[in-house]
Amino acid sequence: MSGLSINALCAGYGKRKIIDNLTISTLSRGEVTVLLGPNGCGKSTLLRALAGLNRASGEAWLDEVNLLSLPLARRAEKVVFLPQSLPQGVHLQVLESVIVAQRASGAERNQARAIALLEELGIAHLAMNYLDRLSGGQKQLVGLAQSLICRPSLLLLDEPLSALDLNYQFHVMDVVSRETRIRDMVTLVVVHDINIALRHATQVIMLKEGRLIDSGDPQTVISAESFAQVYGVRGRVERCSQGKALVIVDGVIEK
């Protein structure tokens, strides 16, 4: 099956192991997987390891290729990683920056495509604005445009919704899902909102202290028991008026 499979992956910094022997069966192409887990559990470390930015051992098969054995330049042709925040002080206009990302990915310059993507994300009106004069949320949307223009096989998004208002969080996840489907990418997204995972993910991965707690269908993996175990909170899964599952947190489990 085409997609991403992770086998016995370990990653960390210096001698410190953060991701410990992680094995995950196939994340399919065309689907969005949400990576959940508490602060410091290793979500960014995992994404960075897949992108080749951290020391890692084990295997990460993207279709028939083990990403960990690919030279960085070859890996960059297949994998795009959007970090939690864009570099500061870049004095480029928004449209220009998206075209720079497009060219850096090896694609032909296609301004119409870049403008269409800005329109899809609802930021075409910012095309001529400078990056260093945008709000945090606007910068995050531009980062997404820069990532999506690259047409990777594996798209890694580290908390792409953290600065966005409620409306944009839903809109962006819809765009990410649609682009993932149309381009047949494997998309792995870190979010902290469990309800976003329930609504938008085809699959979720739950980590705690660098280890896999569970992975699979969100409706199965996300339960009162699992979020008590992973986050230490009391809660329940209810149904909203549209019949969709919704997590309600009642409080913290006292130790």
Ligand SMILES: Nc1ncnc2c1ncn2[C@@H]1O[C@H](COP(=O)(O)OP(=O)(O)OP(=O)(O)O)[C@@H](O)[C@H]1O
């Ligand atoms: N560059 C680094 N050097 C050394 N240790 C690091 C480095 N980056 C992160 N760590 C450590 O690795 C662990 C996992 O960090 P990571 O950023 O992967 O967590 P996370 O799950 O993404 O957290 P959050 O939800 O808070 O963003 C933490 O204990 C952190 O202190």
